[in-house]
Amino acid sequence: MPDENRPTNFIRQLIDADLASGRVQEVVTRFPPEPNGYLHIGHAKSICLNFGLARDYGGRCHLRMDDTNPAKEEVEFVESIKEDVRWLGFDWGRHEYHAADYFERLYAWAEELVLAGKAYVDDQSADAIRDSRGTLTEPGRPSPWRERSPAENLDLFRRMRAGEFPDGSRTLRAKIDMASPNLNLRDPVMYRIKHQSHHRTGDAWCIYPMYDWAHGQSDAIEGITHSICTLEFEAHRPLYDWFLTQLGLAHRPRQIEFARLNLTYTVMSKRLLAALVKEGLVAGWDDPRMPTIAGLRRRGYPPEALRAFAERIGVAKADSTVEVELLESTVRDALNASAPRAMCVHRPLKVVIESWPEGEVERIEAPWKQDAPEKGTRQLPFTREVFIERDDFMEVPVKGFKRLSPGKEVRLRYGYVVRCTGVVKDAAGEVVELRCTHDPDTRTGAPKDGRKIGGTIHWVSASNSVPATLRLYDRLFQVPNPGAGDSDFRTQLNPASLAVVEGARIEPALAGAAPGERFQFERKGYYVADAKDTKPGAPVFNLIVSLRDTWAKIAAQEKQ
RNA sequence: UGGGGCGUCGCCAAAUGGUCAAGGCACCGGACUCUGACUCCGGCAUCUGUAGGUUCGACUCCUACCGCCCCAGCCA
Numbered sequence: 245m246p247d248e249n250r251p252t253n254f255i256r257q258l259i260d261a262d263l264a265s266g267r268v269q270e271v272v273t274r275f276p277p278e279p280n281g282y283l284h285i286g287h288a289k290s291i292c293l294n295f296g297l298a299r300d301y302g303g304r305c306h307l308r309m310d311d312t313n314p315a316k317e318e319v320e321f322v323e324s325i326k327e328d329v330r331w332l333g334f335d336w337g338r339h340e341y342h343a344a345d346y347f348e349r350l351y352a353w354a355e356e357l358v359l360a361g362k363a364y365v366d367d368q369s370a371d372a373i374r375d376s377r378g379t380l381t382e383p384g385r386p387s388p389w390r391e392r393s394p395a396e397n398l399d400l401f402r403r404m405r406a407g408e409f410p411d412g413s414r415t416l417r418a419k420i421d422m423a424s425p426n427l428n429l430r431d432p433v434m435y436r437i438k439h440q441s442h443h444r445t446g447d448a449w450c451i452y453p454m455y456d457w458a459h460g461q462s463d464a465i466e467g468i469t470h471s472i473c474t475l476e477f478e479a480h481r482p483l484y485d486w487f488l489t490q491l492g493l494a495h496r497p498r499q500i501e502f503a504r505l506n507l508t509y510t511v512m513s514k515r516l517l518a519a520l521v522k523e524g525l526v527a528g529w530d531d532p533r534m535p536t537i538a539g540l541r542r543r544g545y546p547p548e549a550l551r552a553f554a555e556r557i558g559v560a561k562a563d564s565t566v567e568v569e570l571l572e573s574t575v576r577d578a579l580n581a582s583a584p585r586a587m588c589v590h591r592p593l594k595v596v597i598e599s600w601p602e603g604e605v606e607r608i609e610a611p612w613k614q615d616a617p618e619k620g621t622r623q624l625p626f627t628r629e630v631f632i633e634r635d636d637f638m639e640v641p642v643k644g645f646k647r648l649s650p651g652k653e654v655r656l657r658y659g660y661v662v663r664c665t666g667v668v669k670d671a672a673g674e675v676v677e678l679r680c681t682h683d684p685d686t687r688t689g690a691p692k693d694g695r696k697i698g699g700t701i702h703w704v705s706a707s708n709s710v711p712a713t714l715r716l717y718d719r720l721f722q723v724p725n726p727g728a729g730d731s732d733f734r735t736q737l738n739p740a741s742l743a744v745v746e747g748a749r750i751e752p753a754l755a756g757a758a759p760g761e762r763f764q765f766e767r768k769g770y771y772v773a774d775a776k777d778t779k780p781g782a783p784v785f786n787l788i789v790s791l792r793d794t795w796a797k798i799a800a801q802e803k804q
Numbered sequence: 805u806g807g808g809g810c811g812u813c814g815c816c817a818a819a820u821g822g823u824c825a826a827g828g829c830a831c832c833g834g835a836c837u838c839u840g841a842c843u844c845c846g847g848c849a850u851c852u853g854u855a856g857g858u859u860c861g862a863c864u865c866c867u868a869c870c871g872c873c874c875c876a877g878c879c880a
């Protein structure tokens with residue numbers, strides 16, 4: 245039964261009604277991707293919806309490869325799809341199916357329709373079929389082959405299957421209504437001839453079923469109760485139902501349509517995503533800037549964040565575009581709860597603490613996560629020379645600046661309060677080093693005299709830190725709706741979507757980060773050790789999402 | 805244009821004839837803070853595409869209009 249705490253939606257209400265009326269006794273859904281590309285976050289919405297419904301209603305969700313077009317599908321995609329669904333946290337158990345496994349059954353049903361005079365073999369070319377389909381306002385014209393006898397149709401259809409005819413020479417069409425205002429009902433094609441081997445059935449077939457003919461029947465075979473798909477299939481529903489009715493199948497799945505996900509600053513179509521990859525605009529399907537599940541995984545997004553996101557955006561029928569900020573907020577939420585904290589200086593500025601004895605190292609024990617003592621601690625070596633963030637020093641501080649500037653104090657997180665006593669510049673006038681003194685009484689608490697320390701900044705030991713490569717990712721596009729109208733999304737790419745920082749310094753405890761391990765680099769953002777490129781001794785971290793930065797916002801407003 | 809859908813706060817999205825126009829994100833204040841993070845407090849639609857109508861009462865029913873999306877693949 246539905247969970248009272250979960251937001252309702254129209255699909256749950258339909259299911260509730262079906263259950264209440266006794267139309268169905270259980271809930272069986274399916275996620276039916278075509279294995280012709282990588283899954284993206286829009287698919288994640290559908291996966292969470294279908295598997296989530298099955299989970300909440302104590303039913304089941306099937307994973308079905310909708311592989312009816314051998315020209316586009318590959319096993320590589322089948323594998324990536326399974327990996328992605330699993331990674332998202334869903335389990336289809338033994339219910340993995342392929343539309344291709346139903347080819348024989350579908351064929352037999354097609355013969356039934358032929359015999360019943362409800363389908364016919366059409367010898368027209370694709371062009372001729374298009375020309376006779378009519379337009380939005382004019383009815384179509386019947387094919388000259390529409391009135392063939394069932395016997396002749398059966399013979400022809402069998403010979404189609406036997407491979408007697410070349411590609412495109414004939415089709416099997418449902419005999420419905422060439423004057424229907426719904427174009428999908430104007431004798432839709434059920435089978436086309438394609439002498440092409442299929443990733444699953446090999447060369448067993450040279451005719452392949454169309455989506456409309458395969459989908460509803462596949463649903464029926466599997467006992468699907470609610471066949472959930474996106475809005476563009478709404479006009480196909482009468483056809484979906486027509487086939488089921490003609491076949492007189494006992495089990496009647498019900499098709500329900502919902503609005504697909506759109507995200508700002510993102511493209512979601514497989515075509516555009518493929519173009520980004522093919523044209524080398526990104527580094528591959530799993531480039532961390534891609535909205536593919538593989539890309540988001542490599543980026544470091546935790547699967548629970550994607551699930552929470554799906555929950556937060558809801559399900560409805562109105563076309564909508566969700567702001568990426570909502571996704572980012574969900575990711576921060578998940579990571580804030582789980583990620584250990586650590587320190588990483590992105591653009592190091594050397595600080596010499598003149599009051600600290602040369603060569604002395606104090607090992608400071610700091611928690612991995614302050615509110616989660618069970619996560620343990622790590623040691624921070626405090627030394628005479630440390631690095632701080634260049635941005636955390638201003639020679640002439642603007643108003644409101646709480647970090648370091650000449651004569652002022654800041655706390656080095658988990659360490660001491662230091663005061664800036666000098667600034668060293670190079671010939672060009674660039675600040676290259678700071679001189680400071682520390683207050684030895686401030687290691688564990690506030691200064692004895694009660695003076696307030698406004699800011700705390702992160703730091704690493706100069707001698708006991710490790711260099712790391714940082715990959716700072718930002719949105720791939722600089723416009724909210726790339727490709728809108730007749731614009732070319734290629735011209736809207738964000739040139740700063742990837743910035744590589746080579747000279748960053750991380751605390752020593754981070755040196756051995758395992759690929760895929762996530763951290764919050766305090767005051768900066770959440771990072772993940774890159775799954776492919778991070779190596780012992782040469783760590784590479786990807787920015788998952790930055791921390792909210794109120795100061796940056798204030799500073800930006802001051803500027804205007 | 806024929807058919808099918810959809811229009812509630814900047815973005816999502818509840819509400820299914822009875823003072824309830826939820827909630828989240830964003831945004832704006834403020835508190836707290838050894839992360840300018842997190843957390844916390846407060847603000848944010850007299851109004852539900854528009855115009856009429858029905859009703860004691862309408863976001864929810866009716867009518868008309870306006871706007872947006874989908875359909876003319878032997879793609880899914």
